Amino acid sequence: MSRPQFDPAAYAAQLQEKTQRLKALLAPFNAPEPEIFESPREHYRLRAEFRLWRETGSENRHYAMFEAGDKFTPIMIEDFPIASRRINELMPRLKAAWQGNKVLSFKLFQVEFLTTLAGDALITLCYHRPLDEAWQVEAEKLAAELGVSLVGRSKGKRIVIGRDYVEEELTVADRAFRYRQPEGAFTQPNGEVNQKMLGWAYEVLGERQDDLLELYCGNGNFTLPLATRVRRVLATEISKTSVNAALANLADNAVDNVTLVRLSAEELTEALNEVRPFRRLAGIDLKSYQFGNVFVDPPRAGMDPDTCELTRRFDRILYISCNPETLAANIQQLSDTHQVVRCALFDQFPYTHHMESGVLLERR
Numbered sequence: 173m174s175r176p177q178f179d180p181a182a183y184a185a186q187l188q189e190k191t192q193r194l195k196a197l198l199a200p201f202n203a204p205e206p207e208i209f210e211s212p213r214e215h216y217r218l219r220a221e222f223r224l225w226r227e228t229g230s231e232n233r234h235y236a237m238f239e240a241g242d243k244f245t246p247i248m249i250e251d252f253p254i255a256s257r258r259i260n261e262l263m264p265r266l267k268a269a270w271q272g273n274k275v276l277s278f279k280l281f282q283v284e285f286l287t288t289l290a291g292d293a294l295i296t297l298c299y300h301r302p303l304d305e306a307w308q309v310e311a312e313k314l315a316a317e318l319g320v321s322l323v324g325r326s327k328g329k330r331i332v333i334g335r336d337y338v339e340e341e342l343t344v345a346d347r348a349f350r351y352r353q354p355e356g357a358f359t360q361p362n363g364e365v366n367q368k369m370l371g372w373a374y375e376v377l378g379e380r381q382d383d384l385l386e387l388y389c390g391n392g393n394f395t396l397p398l399a400t401r402v403r404r405v406l407a408t409e410i411s412k413t414s415v416n417a418a419l420a421n422l423a424d425n426a427v428d429n430v431t432l433v434r435l436s437a438e439e440l441t442e443a444l445n446e447v448r449p450f451r452r453l454a455g456i457d458l459k460s461y462q463f464g465n466v467f468v469d470p471p472r473a474g475m476d477p478d479t480c481e482l483t484r485r486f487d488r489i490l491y492i493s494c495n496p497e498t499l500a501a502n503i504q505q506l507s508d509t510h511q512v513v514r515c516a517l518f519d520q521f522p523y524t525h526h527m528e529s530g531v532l533l534e535r536r
């Protein structure tokens with residue numbers, strides 16, 4: 173993550189610029205006016221990742237970040253107002269702990285914080301050395317002192333002290349959903365805005381009598397509330413860690429109309445096009461679904477052309493995107509059969525040019 177230029181006075185103008193950019197990208201498709209969902213101006217980011225910068229000739233290490241494109245000029249970070257209050261409270265306490273403790277600080281090069289609106293916290297410490305018993309003893313003391321879970325990482329090895337996930341609670345249409353969000357897998361960075369996105373998607377999908385196909389479902393962030401709107405859901409995701417979290421989240425929330433399969437979007441497309449069978453789909457009767465709706469939330473690259481083509485089969489395509497350029501390219505591919513009937517801008521990433529958006533496409 174490069175350093176966002178924190179400047180609350182500039183927030184409104186930056187959001188206006190993003191709104192204009194989204195409108196311009198969606199103008200060729202006669203999209204309606206976007207609904208705008210603002211972010212808190214500070215303490216909105218639930219995750220933060222810092223490199224550590226070691227003073228020359230000393231073992232003192234400092235939190236550091238870099239501007240995009242410049243890996244050599246560290247910017248020392250003492251506090252980080254865009255990050256959650258919990259991260260800001262933990263940062264100096266963690267730094268004091270490693271400055272006074274060689275076992276914890278030796279070859280420590282990166283620190284990652286993961287927190288939740290519900291107040292949970294997990295810290296990942298990344299090392300350029302193997303982790304031994306002495307490290308584990310000190311790390312256990314530190315985890316207890318800070319009241320967090322701790323993960324030590326070194327060359328593909330991982331030691332977990334406490335849990336390897338944080339617990340979150342998000343409310344959608346007056347129902348509270350409990351989530352576990354695993355370390356090392358995707359989570360939405362801006363909790364308040366995420367909750368607004370879930371509410372928007374829930375409202376826009378509406379109450380349906382048929383089924384929903386979900387691609388790129390992650391830890392089940394959208395799956396849980398959207399499952400309450402339809403008869404059945406078939407949800408897919410590529411990451412094993414996220415799939416395991418999603419399975420736990422479905423069980424914890426007693427959501428029982430979802431079938432979850434670990435498949436890439438490309439593999440699912442092949443399965444639905446009967447290009448080849450997949451063992452992971454054994455026992456699932458794809459033909460038994462009455463899919464009227466598809467929900468997608470792909471990574472920045474958007475949907476590949478074949479997956480995008482697959483979504484054309486559905487009357488309703490609900491699309492959340494973290495990259496408006498690839499969103500526009502996908503809509504372009506679908507525009508002869510589908511039209512944009514709702515759209516929204518979710519300001520997940522204040523003080524950066526990044527934006528999250530959502531569209532509902534319906535068959536013409």
Ligand SMILES: C[S@@+](CC[C@H](N)C(=O)[O-])C[C@H]1O[C@@H](n2cnc3c(N)ncnc32)[C@H](O)[C@@H]1O
Nearest residue numbers: 358388389390393409410411436437469470471
């Ligand atoms: C933007 S995240 C959205 C996750 C989830 N909807 C959420 O709100 O947390 C995109 C997800 O797509 C998954 N992913 C990336 N490439 C994929 C692919 N080719 N097929 C399926 N899932 C993929 C990632 O692991 C990640 O969980």
